Amino acid sequence: MNIEIAGLTRRFGRNQAVAGVDLEAGPGVFGLLGPNGAGKTSLLRMMATVLPPSSGRLRLLDRDPGRYGPRREIRRRLGYLPQNLGYYPSFTVVEFVEYFALLKEMPAARVPAAVAAAVERADLGTKPKRSCAPCPAACSAGSASPRRS
Numbered sequence: 758m759n760i761e762i763a764g765l766t767r768r769f770g771r772n773q774a775v776a777g778v779d780l781e782a783g784p785g786v787f788g789l790l791g792p793n794g795a796g797k798t799s800l801l802r803m804m805a806t807v808l809p810p811s812s813g814r815l816r817l818l819d820r821d822p823g824r825y826g827p828r829r830e831i832r833r834r835l836g837y838l839p840q841n842l843g844y845y846p847s848f849t850v851v852e853f854v855e856y857f858a859l860l861k862e863m864p865a866a867r868v869p870a871a872v873a874a875a876v877e878r879a880d881l882g883t884k885p886k887r888s889c890a891p892c893p894a895a896c897s898a899g900s901a902s903p904r905r906s
Contacts, residue, residue: 758783758819760804765813767799774799777813798840805837833862849886850876 760782767775775796789797802808803815806822818834820827848856854872863871876882 759817761814761816762804763814765800765803765815766811767796767803767808768811775803775810801837802839805835805839806831807837807839847888849888850881850884851886 758781760780762778762780765775765778765780766773778796778800789800791797799808803810804817806817806828809823815822817831820831822828822831851872854875855868858868858871859865881887
């Protein structure tokens, strides 16, 4: 199994965001559906090792993310894009890609060539020094957009 979850909960003070989730999933794709406030984002954040569970058991890729070494191994193999990506708006396209290369622990000597290849592959070769500041508004859609009351 790639994902094994048993009795997983997450509390924020008195609020229980995730209540006793049980789930097993192997290779492939799965989705989480539910109304706002159902705990989908909190569950995904726990599965991405961004947020620790309050209780229950979580195993990812046959590893226990509660320990530093296994958590690091999981993160090396995991791709996670949250709804609201925090980044420095002053980053250029190249700096943004470099940032993620370093977060994924790419050896520093390989970063420049890998960044250049990624920028070309994404057809951004003419914009490597352009600021990323306009990206969030242009890229947000659906529930990823800020809610307005």
